[in-house]
Amino acid sequence: MKTSSPIVNRLKKNLKARKSIINKNKLTAYRLYEKDIPEYPYIIDIYNEFALIYEKGKKINYQNEHESQIRMQHQEDIILALQEVMHIEKKNIIFKERKRQKGKEQYKKLQKKSDNIVISENSIKYYINLYDYLDTGLFLDHRPLRQIIKEIAKNKNILNLFAYTGSLSVAAAIGGAKSVTTIDMSKTYLDWAQDNFQLNSLSSSNYHFIQADILNYINQLSHKFDIIILDPPSFSNSKRMEKSFNVQDDHPILIQKLMNHLGPNGILYFSNNFRKFKLDPKIIEDYQVQDMSLATIPKDFRDLKIHYCYKITHK
Template identity: 50%
Template sequence: LSDYLDTGLFLDHRPVRRMVAELAKGKSLLNLFCYTAAVSVQAALRGAKSTLSIDMSNTYLDWAQRNFDLNKLSDKNHHLLRADCLKWLETDSEQYDVIFLDPPTFSNSKKMDSVLDVQRDHGDLIRNSMAKLAENGVLIFSNNFRKFKMDELTQRQFDCENITPQTLDMDFERNPRIHNVWKITRRSSFG
């Protein structure tokens, strides 16, 4: 009973993985705080042109590599990177067609320079991620903080659509606060 059980999949994210995989067909995907890179693997299997999956944990990146290997996906177009996503976002200059941003609710990892609190820090995380988004790209932002509220500045800067209801499979409908999912795009320059 005291053993830690980790399946490598967030079961409540089944519809989210499907959605991101559809969005990424023929496109580039950036997966931040990737965990075991299940989102990237599914996107690659569905025809994503390329994926970059970033996490700080060697354990989860090793697991992610096994997931790619088990699915016979080439390292040529699908890359894993061990990095602090917060720092990496400040330095990378590439653009991505689809970004999946699924940070932890809270992290005070010794590997990070600062503490991450998704409610406090999501605005900066989203803005820094949007700077990496290609023209006409889409950011899918997800978190598991039950009392989450999208900050007003972010909603004024970008088109932010709460798509949580569309991402709940029937086995999670009894608890609609299991996660929050937002589809974020740049505002159209035409009214």
């Protein structure tokens, strides 16, 4: 039975507004809803025939019957709305609670379902996992940056640090990069990155996958790159690193070291998602810096602080 609840109407409106983006970029993964209605503080991401929902409101007191009932009603409203507007089966609607993760928790499994599905974006395919981790394996907000990298990668030597599942590396390889070096601390994510390469029929001795403490790896670099991608976590105290990492405090020295390994006409793309981030004035003083934050946030996202992104070159 069709309804006219606020969430149904909003999903219909949002879907209509996103049609051109979906078609232009050949998307099967996108953000449908992002806390548009204050009473429904959720994020809804669509992945093929699945909907992944994150609760972003205040913490619910489950011992408070009234609060608990409201939450349950809202979730039921969302399920019904997704069934009506998106024709998604209830079994394919997944709720997750987002919270800050530290250290080893960043790599910890939530479940052990191990069901990967394939989504497409700008004719590139990626494996995602909707169940086993808090994140799916693909940061949807980096879609514009992936397209930028794809468009400028031809015949370039590219280094991707804190590469996660290697989506930016895949985009570079698809774009015709001469070489792509993908670095992450997690073997799980590096294996995932290699699977993404294989999924797109990418095979070359010039594609390198290295598990390393990135901070140590940078100190051992001996050659230069045309493009460096730096997308570190906001904070990490992982045992895989010799010391804890804080992007606000540590980004100046990290960028300075990497600029020593950037070719004369090279580009360093530096991105992070620390909401209170401020770029160190010394970086602006020493290098040519272009703030690309707004230009790299997809049109299906409402949160204009989902990430910061800078294009850094030699003066």
